[in-house]
Amino acid sequence: MAYQNNNNNKGLRINEMIRIREVRLIDDEGNQMGILPTSEALNMAKDKDLDLVEVSPNANPPVCKILDYGKYRFEQEKKLRDSKKNQKVLKLKEIRMQPKIGSGDLDTKAKHIQEFLDEGDKVKVTIRFRGRELAHTDLGFDVMNEVLKRLTSAYVIEKEAAMEGRNMSMTISAKAK
Numbered sequence: 001m002a003y004q005n006n007n008n009n010k011g012l013r014i015n016e017m018i019r020i021r022e023v024r025l026i027d028d029e030g031n032q033m034g035i036l037p038t039s040e041a042l043n044m045a046k047d048k049d050l051d052l053v054e055v056s057p058n059a060n061p062p063v064c065k066i067l068d069y070g071k072y073r074f075e076q077e078k079k080l081r082d083s084k085k086n087q088k089v090l091k092l093k094e095i096r097m098q099p100k101i102g103s104g105d106l107d108t109k110a111k112h113i114q115e116f117l118d119e120g121d122k123v124k125v126t127i128r129f130r131g132r133e134l135a136h137t138d139l140g141f142d143v144m145n146e147v148l149k150r151l152t153s154a155y156v157i158e159k160e161a162a163m164e165g166r167n168m169s170m171t172i173s174a175k176a177k
Contacts, residue, residue, distance in 0.1 A: 013054040014069055015042060023054070023064040035061055091121045092171075099127055099139040106143070110150035117155055117174040125161075126169040140168040148172075 013019075018038055025033040025041045028050055033041075038052075045052040045066045053072065056063035093116045095109050116123045125147055127140040144161045154175035161170040 013057065015045070015052050018042075018052060018054050018062075018064065020062055022061045024059065024061050026055075026063065026065040028066045038064075041066075088120065092124055093121050094124045094126060096126045096128060097143065099129060099133055099136065099143055101143060106146060107150065110147050113147065113172075114151055114153065117151070117153060117172070120174055122158065122171060122173040124169055124171045126167050129166050129168070134166065137163060137168060144168070144170055 020038060022035050023038050023041050025036050025044070027033050027044070028048060033044075036044075041064055042052050048066060050066050051069040052064050053067055053069055054062050055065045095113055095116075097105070097109055101109070113123050113125065125144065127143055129137065129140065133139070141161055148155075148157075151172075155172045156175050157170060157172050159169070159171040161168055
């Protein structure tokens with residue numbers, strides 16, 4: 001019941017930190033106790049060896065609840081951990097090549113792109129132009145189209161092939177199942 005550190009409670013007011021005169025109180029069993037003076041609500045919490053926590057400060061009057069703050073914080077952190085556990089982190093993989101790539105190398109690159117898409121990652125296909133190759137950007141579009149032809153599973157082109165300085169790139173991802 002001695003949670004006075006303001007850094008740990010992320011904006012919640014606890015016990016003596018509640019400076020309002022009257023609060024709407026909810027007891028430890030979830031029953032509405034009505035509007036009470038803060039001092040009386042604080043005494044009720046101390047009698048039960050629990051904390052008075054302001055759960056809705058913007059209400060009129062603010063809503064306070066009698067609960068074990070340590071247990072409450074633990075449950076909140078547990079919910080946050082569980083929600084993070086179920087999230088899939090989307091990765092962006094990049095495959096680089098040149099416009100004068102050979103057929104065998106193109107097969108290998110397409111196979112790698114296919115593996116990344118099957119794992120659920122996005123893939124950025126980049127073709128790097130050097131020197132006089134910049135005069136023949138049409139070869140880059142041909143290579144991009146050839147890569148797309150060699151992919152076996154369904155995909156979505158998120159960003160069409162376009163020039164960005166000396167590079168041509170496009171972004172593709174796996175089609176949602």
